[in-house]
Amino acid sequence: MKRGLTTANTRILTREARLAYLLLLPAVVVVLGFMLYPLVYVLMMSINKTNRLGWLTGFVGIANYLAVLGDREFWRLAGRSLLWTGLAVFAKTFLGMCIALLLNVEYRGRKIARMLFIAPWASSVPISVLLWSWVYNPQFGLLNHTLKLTGLWPNPPIWLGYPLSGFIAAIWVDIWLGVPFMALVFLAGMQSIPEEQYESAHLDGVNAFQKYFYITLPSIKRILQIATLLSALWTFNDFNAIYILTGGGPVNSTDILITSIYKNAFVYAHFDRAAVMAVITFFILTAISLVYANFYFKEES
Amino acid sequence: MKQRHAKWKDRGKSVVIVLTILLLLVMLFPFFVMITTMLRSSKEVYLAPPRWIPQAVTFKNFVLVWTQYLLAGYFKSSAIIAIGSTALNLLLSIPAAYAIARLRFKGQQLALYLFLVVQMFSPIVVVIALFKTFARLGLLDSYGGLIVINAVFSMAFSIWLLSGYFKSIPVEIEEAAFIDGATRRQTVLKIILPIAAPGLVTTSIYTFIAAWNEFLFALSFIQTQSKMPLTLGLYRFVGRWSSQWELLTTAAFLAVIPVLVLFYIIQQRLVAGLAGGAVKG
Numbered sequence: 143m144k145r146g147l148t149t150a151n152t153r154i155l156t157r158e159a160r161l162a163y164l165l166l167l168p169a170v171v172v173v174l175g176f177m178l179y180p181l182v183y184v185l186m187m188s189i190n191k192t193n194r195l196g197w198l199t200g201f202v203g204i205a206n207y208l209a210v211l212g213d214r215e216f217w218r219l220a221g222r223s224l225l226w227t228g229l230a231v232f233a234k235t236f237l238g239m240c241i242a243l244l245l246n247v248e249y250r251g252r253k254i255a256r257m258l259f260i261a262p263w264a265s266s267v268p269i270s271v272l273l274w275s276w277v278y279n280p281q282f283g284l285l286n287h288t289l290k291l292t293g294l295w296p297n298p299p300i301w302l303g304y305p306l307s308g309f310i311a312a313i314w315v316d317i318w319l320g321v322p323f324m325a326l327v328f329l330a331g332m333q334s335i336p337e338e339q340y341e342s343a344h345l346d347g348v349n350a351f352q353k354y355f356y357i358t359l360p361s362i363k364r365i366l367q368i369a370t371l372l373s374a375l376w377t378f379n380d381f382n383a384i385y386i387l388t389g390g391g392p393v394n395s396t397d398i399l400i401t402s403i404y405k406n407a408f409v410y411a412h413f414d415r416a417a418v419m420a421v422i423t424f425f426i427l428t429a430i431s432l433v434y435a436n437f438y439f440k441e442e443s
Numbered sequence: 444m445k446q447r448h449a450k451w452k453d454r455g456k457s458v459v460i461v462l463t464i465l466l467l468l469v470m471l472f473p474f475f476v477m478i479t480t481m482l483r484s485s486k487e488v489y490l491a492p493p494r495w496i497p498q499a500v501t502f503k504n505f506v507l508v509w510t511q512y513l514l515a516g517y518f519k520s521s522a523i524i525a526i527g528s529t530a531l532n533l534l535l536s537i538p539a540a541y542a543i544a545r546l547r548f549k550g551q552q553l554a555l556y557l558f559l560v561v562q563m564f565s566p567i568v569v570v571i572a573l574f575k576t577f578a579r580l581g582l583l584d585s586y587g588g589l590i591v592i593n594a595v596f597s598m599a600f601s602i603w604l605l606s607g608y609f610k611s612i613p614v615e616i617e618e619a620a621f622i623d624g625a626t627r628r629q630t631v632l633k634i635i636l637p638i639a640a641p642g643l644v645t646t647s648i649y650t651f652i653a654a655w656n657e658f659l660f661a662l663s664f665i666q667t668q669s670k671m672p673l674t675l676g677l678y679r680f681v682g683r684w685s686s687q688w689e690l691l692t693t694a695a696f697l698a699v700i701p702v703l704v705l706f707y708i709i710q711q712r713l714v715a716g717l718a719g720g721a722v723k724g
Contacts, residue, residue, distance in 0.1 A: 159548035161627075165538035166554060169598060172535060173561055176595045180572035187572065196575050241466060247459045255463050257707065259470060264706035265699040268658040268674040272681055273473045273695055276480070276688050284476045287493050318470065326714045379565050381659050386678060400567050407571040408663060420568045431563035435556065 181424070187417035196413040210418040215394075219419075223398040226313060227378045233317045234373055235366070238324025243354075245325065246332045256329075263322035271386040274315045278302055278387075305395035308388045312396055316383040320373055327369045331362035364437075371434045375427060399423050481505075481693040488689045504693040514694050516669050517676035520586070521655055521698075524672055527590035528597070528654035529647050535594065536601035536646070541631060543602065544609035545617075555606075562599035570663050577664060584666045593654040601646045608642030609635060645712045648705045655702055673698040 188206055190198040210216050245256050262270060277285045278301040289295040301311040339357050348356070359366075381400050384390060390397035390405060397405070399419055406416035480488060481504055483497035508514045543554055573592065574583070582588030612635060620630045636643065661675040671679065677694055680687075 158546045162542040162546035162548040162551075165542040165546075169535045169539035169602065170554075170557075172591070172595050172598070173557070176573070176576070176592060177561060177564055177569060180569035180576055183572035183575065184568060196571065237466075240462075244459050244463045244466070247456065249456050249460060251460075255467065258467055260707070260710060261474060261703070262470060264703050264710070265474075266656040266674065266702055268656065269677060269695045269698055270473065272677055272691065273477050275681070276692065277473050277476050279688075281491050282489055282493050282688075284479070284493055284495065285472070288472075288495075290492075318473075321470070323714075326710070330714055375563055379567065381567055386658075400565075403567050403571065404659075404663075407574075413571060416571050420571060423565065424568045427563060427565050427568075428560070431560055434563065435559050 184417045184420050184424075187413050188421045190414065192413040192417070194411040196407070196411075202414075206414045206418045210415060210422075216419070219397060219399050219402050220422075222309075222396075223378060223400070226309075226316075226380075226398050227374055230313050230316050230320065230377045231370055231374050233313075234320040234324050234377075235370055237317065237321045238328055238369075241321065241325035242328035242332060243358075245329050256326075259325055260322045262318055263320075263326075267319060268382050268386060270319065271315055271382050274311075274318075275302070275387055278311055302388055303392065305392060308392065308396045312384045312387050315387060316377060316380050319380075319383065320377065324369055324373060327365055328362060331365040332358060335361045368434070368437055371430060371437065375430050375434070378423075378427065378430070477692045477696055480688055481696055483689060485687065485689050504689050505697075508690050508694045508697070512680065512690065512694070513668065513676065514697070517671055517673045517694075518698075520670055520676075521672040521674075523586050524589045524593065524657075525651045525654040527586065528593035529650045531590060531594035532598055532601055532650045533643070533647060536598050536605055537636075537643075539598075540602045540605035541609055541635070544606040545614075558599045558602050562603065564596070564599075566596060566659050570659060573660075574663065583664055584670065586670065588664050589654075589657070589660055589672070592660050593657055594650070597650045597653045601650060604646055604649075605639065605642050608639040612638050641712070645709045648709045649713065652702050652705055 186198060187196065189201065189203060190206075191200045191202050193199050241259055245252060245259070277283050280286060280300040280303070285301075286298040289298045299307040301307050335358065339361075340353060343353055343357060379400060381404065384396055384398060384401045385404065388396045390401045394402070394405075400423070403416045403419045403423065406412045406419065479496060482500045482502070484499065484501050484503070487494065487497050487499070539554075539558075542548070543551065543558075577583045577588050580588075582591065616634060616638075617630050620634055621627075625633075655672075656674060657672070658674040658678070661672050662678070665671050665675060668676075673694075677691060677698065680691060680694070
């Protein structure tokens with residue numbers, strides 16, 4: 143018997159559909175069980191009182207939301223999260239672009255340079271962040287030693303000891319982690335631009351800057367949009383850089399929403415508060431990812 | 444005229460190379476610190492001011508990490524979790540990806556959309572509620588819990604990537620097999636999967652790396668020392684033995700090497716997959 147793949151026979155279609163649902167079932171079940179159910183439970187926690195184990199102990203409506211939104215600390219966290227994401231994504235895009243442009247020039251050893259630039263992305267994030275905490279060590283760490291010795295910064299700060307320098311140190315680690323992805327994606331885009339476009343521009347006497355702004359940038363515009371969106375999602379979500387490096391300290395001064403959610407739940411056992419912040423975070427992230435999905439599907443069609 | 448142009452071009456190239464080297468020095472600095480620290484004795488680690496290069500290079504830390512601290516146990520845990528997650532991930536995502544790529548059914552777009560959105564899901568949002576789910580299912584402080592959750596969190600990307608691979612295989616090949624009397628199961632096992640092997644390799648490596656590097660779930664759910672994966676084990680080590688960076692950098696080096704190698708195998712395909720086809724156009 144011939145099984146139809148393309149024929150639009152209704153009977154076969156239903157059979158095909160039944161098989162499809164069967165094949166999708168396990169994947170959908172685990173997504174529902176381990177992602178959507180917890181999400182619903184987080185929603186429940188956000189509108190209930192919770193005990194120290196996270197059990198619901200009584201409906202309170204939007205009281206938890208009002209408490210969180212009325213708290214200055216929450217707005218400081220939200221502001222820091224946005225600042226964190228904005229600064230880091232901007233820096234990643236800029237540095238990634240610089241590296242991609244450099245790697246787009248042909249010379250011997252370019253392949254090796256490309257391999258080496260990927261290293262921060264290729265290695266394990268939590269372990270890299272641990273390494274950075276050693277790099278930042280004020281007494282024995284090599285960063286401050288190098289800054290002093292090369293005269294770049296004769297009097298560098300105790301990086302992880304103060305709110306501002308701690309925040310800068312953490313954001314730099316996040317940037318450092320995210321640059322390789324940007325560079326590689328931009329490079330892939332640049333390499334798909336046909337050489338003739340540059341050649342004819344060259345004959346017309348166009349200089350390097352004009353080439354970049356009139357040929358390179360427009361050609362990789364879509365990639366730029368998608369990569370920055372993805373990067374914004376990852377950056378907003380980054381837990382490791384801050385948690386491992388500063389633990390949000392000193393005195394919660396470097397916490398962002400993500401690390402604060404974790405601490406509220408697992409350190410202070412304020413599950414209701416953590417849940418409210420998680421729900422707000424969820425909506426921020428969903429907004430960003432819907433924009434991404436729309437971009438993606440526009441491209442597909 | 445032409446010569447002058449060539450000269451400029453050469454000069455431009457040297458500028459590019461110099462800038463590349465400077466940026467590489469910045470980007471690779473932590474790795475330099477790792478290597479120069481792991482090759483010295485503890486006496487030379489704690490010098491103020493510190494030294495870039497150790498005076499006496501030693502490899503004894505590579506022995507000490509196995510004897511003085513539970514590196515073997517962490518490696519074992521990481522391997523179990525990463526291999527388990529990869530296997531479970533493939534088991535769940537191959538059928539789903541095949542259905543999305545090859546079969547026509549109502550809700551196909553919806554399924555695609557669901558998996559794309561789920562790919563963006565934040566672990567932190569669900570981790571606070573997962574604790575309770577895990578407690579009820581007896582998955583707290585177990586390899587099983589981490590295997591399941593790591594598999595789930597990389598599944599969306601796997602389905603996405605695999606369905607792309609399946610779609611790129613011409614339907615005619617499958618139809619020919621059906622005409623020859625092959626069942627769908629035979630066709631998938633003997634034709635589709637072997638052709639899609641590069642996609643399966645990419646997916647497996649991606650899942651393996653993601654699970655190997657995972658930290659948040661391990662931090663939240665694992666209590667027992669012997670079940671800790673490398674990421675959590677090393678993190679706790681810093682807290683407890685903050686004065687032994689020569690051992691920590693050695694352990695970090697050993698923990699990173701396997702992922703580094705695997706990552707270089709798939710990086711090109713990963714970039715294309717993550718940039719969502721936009722790279723092509």
